Amino acid sequence: MSANFPPPAESGSVIKLAILAVGGQGGGVLGGWIESLARAQGYAVQATSVAGVAQRTGATIYYLEMAPQGPVAPVFSLAPAAGDVDVMIAAEMMEAGRAILRGFVTPDRTVLIASTHRALAVSEKMVPGDGIADAAEVRAAAEVAARGLVLADFEAAALQAGSVISASLFGALAGSGALPFPTEAFEAAIRASGKGVDASLRAFAAGREAALAGNVPAPVLSSLPKTGGAAQGPTKLTQGWQTLVERVDSLAAPLRPMAMAGLRKVVDFQDLAYGAQYLDRLERAVRADSGSDAAFSIAAAKYLANAMAYDDVIRVADAKTRPERLDRIRAEMGGAEVMQLTEFTHPRAEEVVSLLPRALGQAIMDRPRLLGFIDRRVNKGRRLRTDRLLPFLQLHALASMRSWRMRSLRHADEMAHLDRWFEAALARAPRDLALATVTLQVRRLVKGYSDTHARGQAKFDRVMAAITLVEGRDDAADWARRLITSALQDEKGTALDGTIRTIESFLA
């Protein structure tokens, strides 16, 4: 099999190879295989690593140097140096970025073999919004920085083979041709290790194939919603659905996909009549939209759907009792025949009372002592074993309260909230369409349940209030966007406080 990236002839006789991994990925195993491979091929080889706490989920480096056996032992370095690495193996995409950042990947010599999958760092995961680092930037940098590049999802390749990423990366190393050793020698190193040999060899083969395929382009996550409104169900309902679909089809082409996704969500949440209400509201937005790119209408289609399909206990119960959910979980757990399923819920009095008819619910909400009495009875963690009949029936019955939903206190509250927000956006549209669009996007801040929901609402209110401060300025939309971004940066709203203070300072 042809080698993609043979070692450069003038690289001297030392091959310098570094592995950058996340603790627990088996970087040590991979290093051990490479070492025994090189030794078996008559090379003098030295491996080092930095053990210690970094191995507990931190970033860890393994480093090897090898050279053909000479008259005396070569003097090898114990650590990789910037600009002096021949093969860099990164077991994760941001670790590839770190390798480039540290200067271990240079165009004159380095073959970079990296897995494109992500193991997210805590700092990326904990922000209330989207804090995931941009892998495309790393890919772009890798294309400039590396002499040869092998990028593929080696984690997926290994999992499919029932093994771990160290084996598929070892295969990628073989496939890259960066080491002057035959494939059989690689496989022999795996066999010699004697542990999980068959699975490792399968993953090795998968990794090698991926490497021979070369630099695999990144999969494009479709940012455009799927079109088409195919729905199944009783004829009466599909006919009603068709009427709604026709209304969507009459909308401008750029708006249609988002409107269709929104309509589906709303109808799925409640019913066709509710879907019609959604389209009524959307059409008002369309009429107010004087822009050429339909940005305001698209934002309305998206956030109206999210606002109308709010997260109440009925929706949760519905989601948890659908037939496809059980099938999906079963598949994820390896298709087990017998599986116990426990749902973790923690209802509070507010959730229960908000299901009551509006007037009654409000009356209770207005009586803190009564609410407290109910809360003491309701408020506790409840675990439902939904693989059993009775707990399943509880949720099933709760889900069937859909028909009741429109009369509930929660619905009244949600609709009042929605109207205030939507009317504010519509009112801004004639004067400042960009600001009106961002006003719709503030809806992104409302999410979660219980305290999280309350915190989201509070941030929503503060951002809406702060927007009125900048309204009328030329850069109002920019400031509104900054408010949303900062509100999503941390839980307590510290960044949002800062942005609001900045606004207040230039208004003063």
Add this chain to the structure above:
Amino acid sequence: MAERSFKAEVKHLRLGAGETFTGEGILAITKALLENGVGYVGGYQGAPISHLMDVLADAEELLSELDVRFEANASEAAAAAMLAASVHYPIRGAVTFKGPVGVNVASDALANLASSGVTGGALVIVGEDYGEGSSIMQERSHAFAMKSQFWLLDPRPNLPSIVKAVGDGFALSEASNTPVMLMVRIRACHVTGQFTASDNVRPPLSVREALATPQRDVSRIVLPPMSYAQEHDKINNRWPAAERFIRENRLNEVFGPGEAPVGIVCQGGMYNGVIRALQRLGLADLYGNTQVPIYCLNVTYPLLPDEYARFCEGKQAVLVVEEGQPEFIEQAFATMMLRSGATTRLHGKDIFPMVGEYTGQVMLDALETFLRRYAAEALPAQVRAPNTEAPAIPDLSKTVPIRPPGFCTGCPERPIFAAMKLVQKELGEHQISADIGCHLFASLPPFNIGGATMGYGLGPASNAAFDGGKAGGAEKRSIAVIGDGGFWHNGLSSSFGNMAFNKSDGVAVVVDNYYSAATGGQDVMSSRAKNPTKATNNPISKALKGIGIDWVRQVDRTYDVAGLRDIFREALTTDTPGPKVIVASSECMLNKQRREKPLRNAAIREGRRVEAPRFGVDEAVCTGDHACIRLSGCPSLSLKKLDDPLRDDPVASIDTSCVGCGNCGEVSEAAVLCPSFYEARVIHNPSPVERRLNGWRQGLIGWLARRRQSRRLSFEETAA
């Protein structure tokens, strides 16, 4: 039982003369100890020498065959004190610990040992933890050798040199009646390579035999007037003896041409880095043949003025390659040169950075600067005037997130800190100190708990100023966190003794994960394992009761987040006087999985009933706020971007590495987060009754669910 087993590698320790040993640095050190007739070994674990302790523990059978006593010492101080056996008896002893923190702990014993002087060779093997990957304050162990006057070896980082240094160390120790410290840096401990083995040697006098014929030498007792005499002995006899031995046995090495305008003086441990830089500058070959003379100090204390002067002869300038600060070696050379009136220019920290690791780039830059100044003609044209322009590589410093260490998947410490975070939400932020160990990761996001770490076993002691607590009129109490490793190392006496004696009003949490987990899962006094050679299964709560602390709450399942939160609340609000101690016990998941996974797999294979729990998140229910992650940080709880245009933010997602510890469910319940989490417990090999019951249930549930589905609209791609 330690995290990594060396049972297979221990075979290499039996290799005989002429055979080739292949393996890691620490294993080579162990082999060298046996080849040099060591009589007793001990130490305390910690990176980078944890594995040395693990190797010794796994080699106990071989050690007892050779009549070598092995102790897993209670602390570095205990380990250093053990070397007292070499004071009066001609027995070689070696102990190992981490530097400089272990040396700090051991310094009392080391100072006494150095003053007494030794009869048998006494070797302290220190794993110096400086630079990348280090988990401790950045200091040098070198200063201890200078202040207490024991000798410091810093061999070149390859197996033959390290192995030779062990033998040299014992011989030097005996020749000069002085303990010797052998320093190996973190990478040298884990470096792999080969050396030619010798036969193992039984100690000429074993500790067993010595016990039968006790000896004492009054002159070696550290008491006046002997201690004054010992101070003179150090300078007048032991030092010259050491110098003589080092000179005669050529422990330091000189490489390269005899005559050159410049030279390099380096610590042995820096040698490979120096050669690599010279290779890159075109001044050395693969085998270390260098055009620039190198004086390689395999002994960095004491330094030999005559050897150094000879190296400087005829040289315009020398460069000292000495990592870390202060630059003790360079200062010593400067003194020598001032006294002798030498004219050679001395460089070191004026060219090298004062602080930080001497990485490949640092070394290359410094050597190039030095050579450009004094020997530019020696540099190849390519180095003198590089004509290639490197392409601009996009800056990723804003893109790549930092990846600090954190709790492992399923770690039992995670729920403890989740509970602490919850109780602080109720009662406000508290003064919290931490200790040394895995629990210190809680000081990083997402928990951000704990602001001080003053040393191993000193967590509660470092809160002593706040011991008054509410009883002293404050509104709140302080909280201290300590691990079980720290508890037994020094915590019981220095921290809890201090609390009890001073009637502290503070709260302390002992994170009991059954092991000295951060150092690699070694057993401690309270470990639950049955260890044939060590006394385990001694409850921490019993020890606390023994020193008069009565308010002790034992929690046997740390994953009970709500329960722990309530206990924290009680500890912080109770009127009971005196220390409030919570012992939170659950087994380290890393060790538990390693122990149980093979058993579980075997049970499944053999057809026995096994429950395998794993958690999941309902994508349709998760709203992407990530509050659960801010109370977890578990590697298996991650995020996923949905292919749904209506969603802006990624949702939580649990991958296949989940071990089903239960933290996600407990936290979402205790913190009233959201109903997104579910636990799916797969039953392997269910009983026939269970299978039938399940079939019946699932049939009915499936029918109900599908019936509803058929009465409503369903879309090709529903959000669920």
